[in-house]
Amino acid sequence: GAVVSQHPSWVICKSGTSVKIECRSLDFQATTMFWYRQFPKQSLMLMATSNEGSKATYEQGVEKDKFLINHASLTLSTLTVTSAHPEDSSFYICSASFESSYNEQFFGPGTRLTVL
Amino acid sequence: AQSVAQPEDQVNVAEGNPLTVKCTYSVSGNPYLFWYVQYPNRGLQFLLKYITGDNLVKGSYGFEAEFNKSQTSFHLKKPSALVSDSALYFCAVRSDPPNDYKLSFGAGTTVTVRA
Numbered sequence: 001g002a003v004v005s006q007h008p009s010w011v012i013c014k015s016g017t018s019v020k021i022e023c024r025s026l027d028f029q030a031t032t033m034f035w036y037r038q039f040p041k042q043s044l045m046l047m048a049t050s051n052e053g054s055k056a057t058y059e060q061g062v063e064k065d066k067f068l069i070n071h072a073s074l075t076l077s078t079l080t081v082t083s084a085h086p087e088d089s090s091f092y093i094c095s096a097s098f099e100s101s102y103n104e105q106f107f108g109p110g111t112r113l114t115v116l
Numbered sequence: 117a118q119s120v121a122q123p124e125d126q127v128n129v130a131e132g133n134p135l136t137v138k139c140t141y142s143v144s145g146n147p148y149l150f151w152y153v154q155y156p157n158r159g160l161q162f163l164l165k166y167i168t169g170d171n172l173v174k175g176s177y178g179f180e181a182e183f184n185k186s187q188t189s190f191h192l193k194k195p196s197a198l199v200s201d202s203a204l205y206f207c208a209v210r211s212d213p214p215n216d217y218k219l220s221f222g223a224g225t226t227v228t229v230r231a
Contacts, residue, residue: 006159032217034218034219041204041224041226042223042224043206043221043222043223043224044160044206044221046218046219049216049217049218091157093159093160097217103217104148104150104165105217105219106162107152107159107160107161107162108159109158109159110157110158110159112157
């Protein structure tokens with residue numbers, strides 16, 4: 001149980017385009033979803049926290065207009081990287097939690113974004 | 117505030133030898149502690165967690181960790197390492213009650229098990 005999927009698993013795009021990454025909780029309803037960014041051989045950096053039906057809370061230094069997060073349902077959150085640039089190339093990981101599991105986070109498999 | 121320290125960037129062991137990956141934490145309140153493993157270009161795989169109860173926690177793939185409140189540590193151990201255990205390991209902490217359910221991750225420790 002508590003499976004989280006991400007789509008796509010990898011994406012290559014041209015500079016200036018927008019890319020949408022989906023995060024789904026497959027067998028539970030996620031009250032909260034988290035988006036992380038990870039550079040090679042580094043730790044996870046929390047970008048934002050989103051609760052279903054409300055605006056995401058962004059961490060300091062994360063541009064909310066560049067990284068648009070939507071959490072429209074209890075099983076789906078999306079991260080859209082707008083006007084992507086090569087420096088946005090990274091590994092993006094989402095996680096989801098629900099209240100009855102001590103709010104433990106269950107992680108998705110990650111999405112590798114490469115911006116040319 | 118909460119934080120995690122993994123003092124070793126790398127740990128190298130021979131196959132069949134014991135493996136230890138160190139983690140210390142700082143939280144206000146009781147800690148929820150987690151260990152995850154990450155293989156190249158993959159997401160985090162859950163290994164084990166400490167929420168409450170027995171200080172010795174047994175997890176996946178033969179790993180275990182001991183919660184030590186006085187030393188604020190949660191070291192990951194495996195009695196006999198395998199080459200397939202070579203990966204990046206993360207320790208994470210959250211406080212109970214949580215302020216906002218956010219996890220704080222350590223910097224990660226790269227484990228290399230040589231045949």
